[in-house]
Amino acid sequence: MSMSSKKSSGESIIPDSAVVVKVTSVISPFHIRIYQKESYSKKLDELSGKIQKYMKRKKFDDSSTHTEVHLLDPVIVRTKIDKDVHSPAWWCRGIITNPSDVENIQYNVFLPDYGISLVLPSDNCVVTPRHTFSDEYLTFSVGLHNVIPAVTELTVKDDQQITLILQSEWSAAAIQFTKDLLVASQCIYFDSCAFDGENKQYGEFYLLIDDEIISLSETLVSNLFAVYLDNDLLRVIDDPKYNDKSQIVHFDNGNIEIYKKTDANVINGKPNLKTHNKHKRIFRNTIEKDLQKILIKSNVKCAQFKAVADARFAFGIHQVLNSKYITRPKLIQSYIWPAIAKGLNVVAISPPDSGKTLGYVLPIASIIASYETLPKGTEPLALILCSSSSEVFCARALFMEYLQHYQNVKVLAGSHGISDKSFAAQVYNGCHILVATPPFLARFLTRNRKILKFHKLCHLVLDGADIILDKHFTSLGELFKIHDVIHNRDRHDLDTPLLQIVTVSRHWTSILRKFVMTSMDDPYTCIGSFMEAAVYAGIKPTLCMIKLQNKTLKVLQYIGDQPIVRRTMIICNDTDEVIKLDEFLQKHSLTTLLAHGNMTGFQLDGIKELWNISIPGRYPILICTDEVLPDLEISNIQHLIHYSIPRSTKSKFYYRFSTLMDNWKTSSGNSTCELIILLDETSELQISGVVDTMEKLGMKVSVDLRNTVERVAYFLDMQKKEYAICEFIKSLGSCPKKNSCRYRHCVLRETDVPTTEISIGDTAKLLLTYQHDATHYSARILEYIKAENSETVVCSIEKHTELYSKIQKYYSKRDNRRISRTINVGGIYTLEHTVDSFQRVQILDIVEKDKEDMPNVASVRCIDSGERISRVRVSRLLEIPEELEIWSSNIVEVFITNLAPFDLEYVWNRHAENMVHKWLKEYLNSTSYACGKVQLCLGNTIWLNTLEIRTKLIGYPDLVCSNLKTVLLEEQQALENNNHLHSLYALCKAGGLTSINGKKLPWTEQVN
Known part of the structure; x- marks a missing residue:
């Protein structure tokens, strides 16, 4: 593996000679046990085979273990099924280090191929002759190079002087700090620099923490746990004039100087020692910040799970977790898992992407998967109510993924767009975990009262409780009062399970407080946001x-x-x-x-x-x-x-x-x-x-x-001129995430000048290139009919073809493929979309930055096709000559006006999108085209009253085959949103835009 790529945005760069290692144990920075990860598994498998063959050949029985054992004797450690011995393998090499319990004949055995020690009964150890196996031990001890341990003292003076005292041994704090850094590392590299007389390696550790490479020795020095052993310090230590080898180092105003304890004069010059206070803070935060993030309120104590193994989920769930290399829970999960497993009512408040959904999915899935016999019929054990259709699909997907080894557990999803007949058929086939939105479930139960029963319900989850209680309070009330979803909140008899209620939410609100107080007995409350904790308090x-x-x-x-x-x-x-x-x-x-x-x-x-x-x-x-x-x-x-x-x-x-x-x-x-x-x-x-x-x-x-x-x-x-208008504004007329949305929520007269000559009232004939959701498309304008004189204006396709040829010809010369040095939102660049195929793109947003706060990943719009790419590394963006940059495009963004998703959602669900996709596939073909009447034009975006599919007839007016707005409303996949266009006109007026391409905006006088 080439090490040239092992760099970070920080200052540390990993040398080419460094190798990836795994640390098995730490005694001190001078004694760290490691193994090289490359080929370790292969070597271990080969060694295990040799040991197994040796044991079979010798035919050891229990009597062979009773040989007298001495210190440092080599042994074979064998695992017996009837013994509580947690050996890493059935057979492994060991070395007797010392007796642990003489009376019970137990030994401390070091396993040199795994770098760990175990306390084992004597009958688990088989003494073997020395040099039985010629293979070198797979782990070995290394140490940090060129540093000396030190401890600090504070001299109470006006200048707050700090004293560093050199030591022969590492302090407990330094050892713990080293362990914490190694535990927090995503990847560890070791670069060997020197050997001692016993061939032990000394070198430098490079640690990858939060995508930043740091040096272990530099970090210890920066945190005043060590000093570098440079020539100046070495002269002082080796100088025979000084019998007292305990030296001190004074730290004052960023410089370090060496002094003799009994002498205030400077002995030698300043060694090259520097402090990096910001590193110290970064490392402390990396290691300790998790301890500070959760406010727990409960009358019942629950132990925090530090590792996934602590959760003791069903075996099949652990298999999935292991396949995804998930070994540690997120912070909120480490508190939720034990509480749910204990049967407590749980309230979890934390920011997005903090792990709330998996916080309830895994323990509930594990509990249900552990049932010896699952109930048949239409009585779910767990009901998950989500705030939106997209959350329903997400939660169900997680349940399905982690229950893949339990095909007998049936997980159903219900959201608007599924027919009653289809959903009822799924329910009759078995329903153990039901994931749905409250409005959908309330409507279904009202029309089909006898299909679902909740008398065996054990778990009720409100995912997005703050939104559910705000938007869907009426539906939730119907589920509770009319359909008796919380029937088991109070135990009626010994055969009735007691209902566990779990609410997960981003915010703590007054209505959520009221719900918790009235509906949840003695809840276990976890709050992973300082702001929400303040609101809670x-x-x-x-x-x-x-x-x-x-x-x-x-x-x-x-x-x-x-x-x-x-x-x-x-x-x-x-x-x-x-x-x-x-x-x-x-x-x-x-x-x-x-x-x-x-x-x-x-x-x-x-x-x-x-x-x-x-x-x-x-x-x-x-x-x-x-x-x-x-x-x-x-x-x-x-x-x-x-x-x-x-x-x-x-x-x-x-x-x-x-x-x-x-x-x-x-x-x-x-x-x-x-x-x-x-x-x-x-x-x-x-x-x-x-x-x-x-x-x-x-x-x-x-x-x-x-x-x-x-x-x-x-x-x-108004300062966000480089950003496009928010797509929620374009689609709905308002943005539900305005306080956190990065896009623009106003119209700017100079920035939003239309890129086409189309005016309000014109009819546009379109070639659709991409469907982004149910009412948002990218399209090429083929022609448009002017409203005032019915003149047809044809948009030339030749210009697009010419542009494509020019771009491919320019970038066919490799010298012209220069990576852009400046990356700006709204900027236009060229992207090699496929091999030797280039497209113009415009940056919509910077979605990821590196440690130096420079753009790293961007979302882009392909200018000449309308495709959206959510993640593109900026290193793939090429400089574009001005001639190609300013070339006009007849690709526009198209929105259908005055429609909104069902159930007060602000994102179109997959049922609506799939319906539109099927509609387009059915009606749009080689003999038909899409068109609509223009309601508004801003920048490269046009709004249409609807999208019609028409077929051309010779000698007759074109035939309207279907109308998208009508279909969406009739199929109850959308609701009318009469504020949409009105809100857009209001934004235009506020931005000083009263006419577009010479035509005044309608209703301008009425817009406030």
């Missing part, structure tokens, strides 16, 4: 809008001049703010502690210790920046002041709420914590997010403040 915020020059005085006013009896933290954006605020508060005789990014990890540890030993009435005021919060690991703040708001992401702002977590473990809904947020005239970018947060926390927002927020949000939206 009922913290009451105070928002203060103030001029920048008055902020320090306002802080003093909030703190007061009385002794500080509450733990107070003030968080700033940068170090300068921290220092200036500290100077101001000290002038008013207030005791403060500072923590900012210019401090070392050791200094931050000292701040944390001082904080932890402070007492009420003499609490210092802790002033810090966001970047050090993970290092401080403080969660007992009672009075939190946001002096300034982070400008980059909301996640930094939300992380600040982690400092309040300890106060919420004992109470919910009535937190006594005090939260103050200061906004000044420089906070315009953040005001919208802050006010949304305040509303979540229950603060009433005045009309004036809401208008201010909307004006600022609109102004910020």
Whole structure:
């Protein structure tokens, strides 16, 4: 394998001589047991075969194990079925290290081919002659090269001097830190640099953590656990003049110098030692952040599962997990799994992609798969209610995937678009796990009351409970009250199972709180979001809008001049703010502690210790920046002041709420914590997010403040000129994810000028190239008929053909295939779509960035075909000459107006999309064409009143074969959305666009 590819966006680059290894045990950084992963399995299989043949040839019986055993004797370890011995194989080589229990004749046996030690009974060990097997041991011990262990001392002086004391042994903290780094590594490389007299290898470990390569020795030095053994330090240690070999190193203002303990003079120059404080924070966060993310509220204790094996799922489920190399649960799963397995009612709140769905799928699937006999008929054991059709398909797919070894477990999915007859047939064939949306199930049960019964229901899950209770409350009420879905919530007799209710959600809302309090007995609540934990705790915020020059005085006013009896933290954006605020508060005789990014990890540890030993009435005021919060690991703040708001992401702002977590473990809904947020005239970018947060926390927002927020949000939206208009806006007229959506939600007069000459009222004849969903297509305009004079304008296909030829000819020369150095949203590039076939593409969004915050993966639109590609590495995008870049295209995006998905969903489900696909396949052929009347044109997008399929007849008007809007409405695959076009016209007016291609927008006077 070529090592040239083993690089990261960070500074560390793996040498070509490094190999991929697996660490089996760690005694210290000087004694790490490893094996090379390449060919390890093959060598192990060959060795196992040799051992098995040897044992069969010698015909060992139990009496052969009673030979007297001595220290370092080689043995064969054999696993007996009737013994509780967890050996990694049936036969393996071992070395007796020492007796573990003389009375019971047990031994500590080291397995050199696996790098682990076991305590084994004597009858599991068969002594063999030395050199029975010539094969080298598959694991071996290595050590870090060119570093010396060190420990730190804090000298209490004004300059907060840190002392590094060189040691002969590694400290317990350094060993644990090394173990934590190795455990957190996705991949480990070892580069051998030197050998000692016993041929032991010493070298460097390179660790892949969160897609960043780090050096183990550099990290230990950066965290003050070690120093580099360079020439200057070696001269000091080897100098015979100094009998006391215990040397110290002083750390001050980023430099390290070596001193003799008894001498204050510098012995030699400064060795090349540097500190990288940001690395220290990154590593600590990688290892420890999981311990800080979950708020647990329950009267019942559940052990957290650290590994998937702890869950003890059904065997077939573990087979699937092993095939996917899943060995550790996500954080929220590590708490949900044991709670569900214990039969508790569970509430799980966490962000998207945190593992909530698998959090309930695996334990419920395992419980049902473990039934000795499954009930037959139409009485489900588990009912999963999802917030949308797409969630239904996702949840069912997961159940099917992990139950693939249990074909007797029947999993059904029900959502709008499935006929009653088809669904009933599936139910009669068996239904153990039913996944459905509440509206669909309520309608089906109303029309078919006797088909499904819920008297054996054991598990009820609300996936997306916050959305279900908001959008589908009526349907849910019908299921509970009329159809008796929660019949088993109270035990009626010994034969009736007790219903377990699980709710998973992104947000904690007031209606969800009410549901949990009234419908769930003693719930086990897990909250994996600091923001949602604050909402759950009922913290009451105070928002203060103030001029920048008055902020320090306002802080003093909030703190007061009385002794500080509450733990107070003030968080700033940068170090300068921290220092200036500290100077101001000290002038008013207030005791403060500072923590900012210019401090070392050791200094931050000292701040944390001082904080932890402070007492009420003499609490210092802790002033810090966001970047050090993970290092401080403080969660007992009672009075939190946001002096300034982070400008980059909301996640930094939300992380600040982690400092309040300890106060919420004992109470919910009535937190006594005090939260103050200061906004000044420089906070315009953040005001919208802050006010949304305040509303979540229950603060009433005045009309004036809401208008201010909307004006600022609109102004910020206007800056997104490079982004296309949001597709939810195009499709529905509104965006359900507006607060987090990256696309534009306004019309810009200069940016959204139509790329075609088509006007409102014209009829466009189209060649469809792609169907994106039920009402969204890409198409080539063949011709259009003007509304005012019925003139037919034919769009030339020759231009498209000419462009295609020019592109292929230009890039046929390899010298012209230059990777673009600048990647921008909205930019036009060339992509080699297939081998030696090139297309113009436009970047829609940057979906992934590297560690240096540079674009790595983008989503693109193929300009000349309409195809969307969700993930393209930017390294595949080529520079395009201006002549080809500005060439016009007659490919447009097409939307059908005034339609919306059924059941208040905002994404078209697969049933509607499949129906449209079949409709197109049936009606669109070589003798027919698609057309529609234009309602609006913006940029490369046109909106049609409908999509008609027409057939040309000689001597007669064209025959309308079918109308898509009519079909969707009649088949109940869509609902009318009369606000759609009206909302688009309103956006046009707000953006100053009152006419398009010389034609005024209809109803402009009525649009507000």
